[in-house]
Amino acid sequence: MSENKDKQSFWEHLDVLRIVLLKVAVVTVAFGIIAFAFKETLFAVVLAPKGVDFITYRWFSFTGELLPGGEMSDFNVQLINTGLAEQFIIHMKTAMCAGLLCASPYILYQLFRFVSPALYVDERHYAVRIVGWGYVMFLTGVAISYFLIFPLTFRFLGTYQVADDVMNMISLQSYMSTLILMCLAMGIVFEMPLLTWLFAKMGFITSGFLKQYRKHSIVIILIVAAIITPTSDIFTLLTVSLPMWVLYEVSILIIKNRHSKELITI
Known part of the structure; x- marks a missing residue:
């Protein structure tokens, strides 16, 4: 500075x-x-x-x-x-x-x-x-x-x-x-992985927490997908839900990998 x-x-x-x-x-x-x-x-x-x-x-x-x-x-x-x-x-x-x-x-x-x-x-x-x-x-x-x-x-x-x-x-x-x-x-x-990484860094969430509430998250993802695509077409609903679920699983891996690196550093 x-x-x-x-x-x-x-x-x-x-x-x-x-x-x-x-x-x-x-x-x-x-x-x-x-x-x-x-x-x-x-x-x-x-x-x-x-x-x-x-x-x-x-x-x-x-x-x-x-x-x-x-x-x-x-x-x-x-x-x-x-x-x-x-x-x-x-x-x-x-x-x-x-x-x-x-x-x-x-x-x-x-x-x-x-x-x-x-x-x-x-x-x-x-x-x-x-x-x-x-x-x-x-x-x-x-x-x-x-x-x-x-x-x-x-x-x-x-x-x-x-x-x-x-x-x-x-x-x-x-x-x-x-x-x-x-x-x-x-x-x-699509900012989900970045936000979860920030929350994990601040100590608000862990990979174990996301794994524990995985089933609940699937329901929430389906609700959000239904709001984004207001249609009864199950194919379109799954098309929207799949990337969101993948992002959720990626978020778990990112937090888990971050935690592993911190343990190695310590």
């Missing part, structure tokens, strides 16, 4: 934070403007899961052909717009979300630069690991939601009918809000 940083007053720190936030805002808006300009490319990515030729559907169709009766039928779900300015507003919101995602590495870097002078060397080391792994796990959860969970959920709910004469008319707003909500939820869920 430098002497200049130590001697800074509260208002000087606040001024530094203001500059950091200004840089973050400028970069985020810049990426958002770029995303807004490339509308066709942006929405080709965002709307891809609704198309029958999406990679997830093609992969399930390919694997289904190898099994008797496992072929996936084609489907077609058209999105509609119900508001005069709805498409333009959604375009702006989607562009800003894309800008925030693209600028996220720079945002984390700037925030770490602001906080790091107040940390000791070992604390800085842990902070880098926590932020780095947290970021990777969050993006992994978002990717799994985009490529697996949301497409299957959209296919089921978008084609579900209580009767043949009741047609589905899915609004663009409903599609976008569901996509963002599910990606955000899965990104947060």
Whole structure:
């Protein structure tokens, strides 16, 4: 920690934070403007899961052909717009979300630069690991939601009918809000190993505790999965539950491995 940083007053720190936030805002808006300009490319990515030729559907169709009766039928779900300015507003919101995602590495870097002078060397080391792994796990959860969970959920709910004469008319707003909500939820869920590692380090939980309540955790996982994917389709429910259960078991291994290393050190 430098002497200049130590001697800074509260208002000087606040001024530094203001500059950091200004840089973050400028970069985020810049990426958002770029995303807004490339509308066709942006929405080709965002709307891809609704198309029958999406990679997830093609992969399930390919694997289904190898099994008797496992072929996936084609489907077609058209999105509609119900508001005069709805498409333009959604375009702006989607562009800003894309800008925030693209600028996220720079945002984390700037925030770490602001906080790091107040940390000791070992604390800085842990902070880098926590932020780095947290970021990777969050993006992994978002990717799994985009490529697996949301497409299957959209296919089921978008084609579900209580009767043949009741047609589905899915609004663009409903599609976008569901996509963002599910990606955000899965990104947060994938922080489970990191959070359990932190709680174990603080002495709140142990691997034995997680093993003891494994059966209870399975029930909780199924409930959370049902909330994330409000559908009666058991396949989609298990598709969401399986990664969460794997994360729970990984959390146990991480805590157990950490405890073993500490015993060896002692």
